[in-house]
Amino acid sequence: MTKPIKLTSEETITWEQITDDIKDADQxxxxxxxNIISQYHDFKEFFNAYVAENGLVxxxxxxxxxxDKGYFYNIVNGDRQPKRDKIICLCVGAGMDxxxxxRALRLGKFSKLDPKxxxxxxxxxxxxxxxKDVVAINIMLEEADLDILA
Numbered sequence: 001m002t003k004p005i006k007l008t009s010e011e012t013i014t015w016e017q018i019t020d021d022i023k024d025a026d027q028x029x030x031x032x033x034x035n036i037i038s039q040y041h042d043f044k045e046f047f048n049a050y051v052a053e054n055g056l057v058x059x060x061x062x063x064x065x066x067x068d069k070g071y072f073y074n075i076v077n078g079d080r081q082p083k084r085d086k087i088i089c090l091c092v093g094a095g096m097d098x099x100x101x102x103r104a105l106r107l108g109k110f111s112k113l114d115p116k117x118x119x120x121x122x123x124x125x126x127x128x129x130x131x132k133d134v135v136a137i138n139i140m141l142e143e144a145d146l147d148i149l150a
C-alpha cells in the first residue's frame with residue numbers, strides 16, 4: 001500500500017520536489033486525489049475555476065454545451081446540481097480534455113467515463129479528437145443508435 005502524500009501550506013517542500021519522486025501509478029493517483037481534486041469542494045467550484053483559469057466566456061460555453069440559458073446559469077451559480085449528462089455537456093462546451101472531464105464527474109459525485117460502456121467510449125473518442133460541441137457528439141451518438149446527451 002502506498003503512503004498518502006498530502007501537502008500543507010506550512011511545508012517548505014515544493015510541489016515540484018514532491019512530484020519528482022512519484023514513481024508508481026498508485027502513488028500518482030493518491031497524490032492527485034489528495035492535492036488536486038480535493039482542492040475543489042464541488043463541481044461548480046471546479047468548473048468556475050477552470051473557466052477563469054482558461055479565460056473562457058460563459059455564453060460561448062453555453063452555446064457549445066447545448067444547455068438552456070436559465071438552466072446553464074443555475075448550474076454555474078450553484079443553484080442547481082447537474083446530472084451526469086449535464087456535467088459532460090458543460091465540460092465538452094468548455095473544451096475540457098477527458099482527464100478534466102473525469103475530474104468534474106468525480107466532483108459531481110458521478111462515475112467517470114467508462115471505456116467498457118459504448119456510449120461513454122464514443123464520447124471519450126469524440127473529446128480525444130477535439131470535438132468541443134455537444135450537438136456534434138449527439139449526432140455521432142444518434143447515428144450509433146445510442147442515447148444522446150440530454
